[in-house]
Amino acid sequence: MSSQEYPQQAPVNDKEINEKDTAVADPSSADSDIEKEPVHKQDGVSRVEAITSVFTKKALWITFVLLYLCLWSDSLMINTQYALEPYVTSAFSQHALLATTNVMSSIIGGVSKLTIAKLFDIWGRVEGFSLAIGLLVMGMLMKAACENVQTYAAAAVFYWVGHTGLQYSVDVFTADLTSLRNRGIMFGLNATPGIANIFAGPALAEEFLYKNGVVSEFGWRWAYGAFCIIIPVMASPVFASFFIHSRKAKKLGILPKRNTGRTLPQSIKHYLIEFDVLGMLLTSAAFSLVLLPLSLAGSQKDKWANGSMIAMEVVGVLCLVGFFAWEKWFAPVQYLPFKYLKDPTILGACVCHFAMYLAIYTWDIYLSSYLQVVNEVSVRDAGYILNSYSLSAFIMMPITGLVIRYYTKPKWIALIAVPLMALGTGLLVYFRHPGTNVGYITMCQILNGAAGGILSVIMPIMVMASVTHQEVAVVLALHSLFASIGSGVGVAISGAIWTQLLPGKLERYLPADLKSEALTIYGDITVQLSYEYGSPARDAIVQAYGEVQRIMVIAGAAFVPLVLLSILVWRNLDTRNLKQTKGTVF
Template identity: 50%
Template sequence: MAVTEISTPPATATSPARADDNIEKHAAADNVDADFSDDGKLDDGAERKQAGVRQVEAITTVWSKQMLVVMFILLYIVSFCDSLLQGVQGNLSPYVTSEFSQHGLLATTGIVASILGGVSSLAIAKIIDIWGRVEGFLAMLLLMVVGIVMKAACQNVQTYAAAHTLYWVGHLGLIYVISIILADTTTLKNRAIIYGLNYTPTIATNFAGPRIADLFYTNVNFRWAFGAFCIILVAFCAPVAVIFILSKRKAVKQGIYPVKTESRTVWESCKYYFVQFDGMSHTLENLQLAIFSNEETLTNNHILVVGMFLTVVGWSLLLLPFNLVYTAPKGWETGYIIAMIVLGVLCLAAFFVWEKYFATVAYLPFRFLKDRTIIGACLLYGIMFLSIFCWDTYYGSYLQVVHGLDITISGYVLNSFSLTSAFFMPLTGLLIRWDGRYKVVSYTGIPFCVLGTALLIHFRTPSSSVGYLVMCQMFNGISSGVWVTTGQLAVQASVSHQELAVATAIFSMFGSIGAAIGMAIAGSLWTNTLPTQLYNRLPADAKDLAAEIYGSIIVQQSYPLGSPVRDAIIAAYADVQRKMVIAGAAFIPLLVICIMVWRNVNVKKLEAINGNQVKGTVW
């Protein structure tokens, strides 16, 4: 059996003179610094683009402005559906784990999912650069559907954890692919506005999600909630795929779509894609030589799998023990707890050794991380989520148990964070379009982050009004909306179109790992502190119920407010939650440093001098 090969126009090397000329252009656009990570290279014919990048440029070229608007609307609808599903499943998660008397494992179920979701974004970047945007979009949809179906049918917490991992990888991947498609169709000065607008569905879903979750839980069950959204999600994603497929046919007819001309065997095709996954810097001649010359290609191109495996296993083994230690027979002295931590450290060390000494082409392109703007933006994103998830992981349970709120109202309080972010992200985009300097805009998020987190230390007590908690959520939402927008733009403005997907994936990976570390800290405080606090504070006749109470939010809520047992539960919650907020606040000074190292790039001047970053029909 033979398949065809995508033809690629011959690549030409960029001369030193051309590179120096481009650096001078960057310097004109940025009066602070000009040492860009891509050495000032423009995204033009001098740079070999992979098939997926050339395909999307061909597809967007045949789009009219009207079709571009239609695609924006369809992607907006998909984002709306995904955001609504997030709102529903996020409010049902405590009840799913409590169904199996494992409420304390709420953080644990999210750690592996967050790590795998973030690390896999690099693999997804390779997929959409090689095979195409719509192929990656459909692959992520399939993962989400499988995960949702497993959630609906799960009979134990282990199955639910596996289902959530699949779902979360698909969810993060879908949002990531959408962000790349939006980047493919916008200029740098307008991109932040589109990103902000595409996040505004959360304004509606923040109110609808908790209410829908409450209705499903009260009138049906959590399983039907997942089942219903499985159907809805597929229905809303289908039109996006249809438009891409039809546009591809139109581009082929016009002769601008990368056509497949040369045939090769399946074995040769496998070799080809191994090389494609590993290298974006090979020239076409070297690529063809690697494919057809000898068998050493395979041995040089396992880094995608090896690097991803070592990263996921390393972070998972390192972080999970902090959540599992309470259930271990001898606590920290338990053999498997010690083994997990040691193996986690060894895997991460092995990853760096492999990348430095054995990998032909790195799974994690460290050359990007040598750019101070990119590493600063990535660390800002990661540390921001680390700080937030220290105190946010069990926040919904706190609101329902301590303040007696139902699923709907507690969801409204939680979602005031993302509601405020959704409102301020488009405003941030407008500021960048007006001024052009995303670094200056980023500084506006600092005072809101400090207020939002530091005030929680004072107000996160049983005696505080819920209104103060909402105020803190809104302050944090403002800083998050500003930093998500400016951080992503800082990364994308530092690279070419060919590098855009991988650079954005690195940005996403830092956020996911930061969230996983935050959840590990929260889970560690929860599992190591709450059981002891519960036992010490419960009345003497209820101390034997400590384990049962700890394991289920449903049991915790079964005791009426004002009863001795409920008062003991509330006091234990308050003690643990205060420590979580203090832990999160400790990371805030690092966020200021992350912004300070950025270049003060003006994206309006940058594209005015160098031309648009992406080709095709763009806004």
């Protein structure tokens, strides 16, 4: 961005950080109810403040409802596709690659949020929202039409970038339309569509998947195709609301005009620098290449003796080193805003988000398969049990937001989540074995979900309370990036354990006449389910599943203490008198 348009933020030194910390952390000071704003604001921030200034109270609440409906359709989509995913990879006899496809999409989805955040601040909120919807629809179309697992993996990346971008967009819209004190309430309410959709999604997936009691070849394709229509239709009213009010602000002369004075080549060069495309590519390549071999090596003939696995690790590490060197010495505009990580509250919230997702995703990705194979439950019921985590979280989130409204020091509320998470994950170690009643697994899911719901509201509130409105979009993106890396690492660990251990255990426990079929059974959940429950073959599969899943849960439990340590470093911020937003807000 040129200095004539939006002056770049000056580097922040330790003195400036300490001054800002004092101003924000001490709500009793005379200036604590006034936002420490930069003299210049980027165009996206200025435009949204101009738009919200012409909102009436009625228009504000209509916009909240429209955003809620958009999240409702996204929630239904995500819960439906979670139930379908094992069957899509199994359609290509690559059930074990469930983890691999999720590693790529998680990492790239997280990295992309910082780019979307810059787009939000430089171009505008609606433009970023439009990009997210476009990428999501593209990914769903590719999933519906894919003919091999490679195309499906590429589609998963587009889909996940769009899906996380959509959720992130609504979070930023909500931040723009609320005061800091009430923001937790709206964040919590925005999660409640999941309460219905955790039941509707698996049931809808089952309706698409089965035809006359048999898995349909095209069922999951129709499901993805349907959401290519549903999502844009539900998002259209949000576009209309912001378009109408932007025209109103323009007529009143309060909407900033866009006139860069640059030619097309100059604009291309400008945005390549501003979005730090090289930094983004290096980050995506580094984490993907380091984590992918963990889930891929087990499916290779020579495992870690395969040269390509070692090469990916080496290149990934070199990309990571290159990224830090580029950002420190060469990047005109830094992609990763390191200055915010000097704030203990922002750093602690980011690490907490990373650890929470890491602990859960080390065992979550194969839970649906485990429930169907080991506990003999249907696709729908497996989805219900899996989503009991989400149900618990979605109930706790608005309650947490309401508590923050009246008890305005969120740090101490966050500490309540730690024993819930420790208990939920610890009990899973005991209950994750064949023969356990699914009720105990559901109980653990509920405990973990309650912890996740509390933290999911408080963590973004803490990072936003540490900055001005100008910086809200970028710190939310930074916070989300750590969650994506955490889930990527967790899924990679999960995939590594699954691919390294399950084939050998299947070969060990399967009857002699089926040992040659071990890899075929390993690669397809429909083949696993085809053996009658109680038969020697099914008993062997169940035993192998139980032993591998228990190791996964132990790995996840090892990261729970990091959640506690990361919360303890937060400053004890009081949200009561911190003012960020302008215009008509809640």
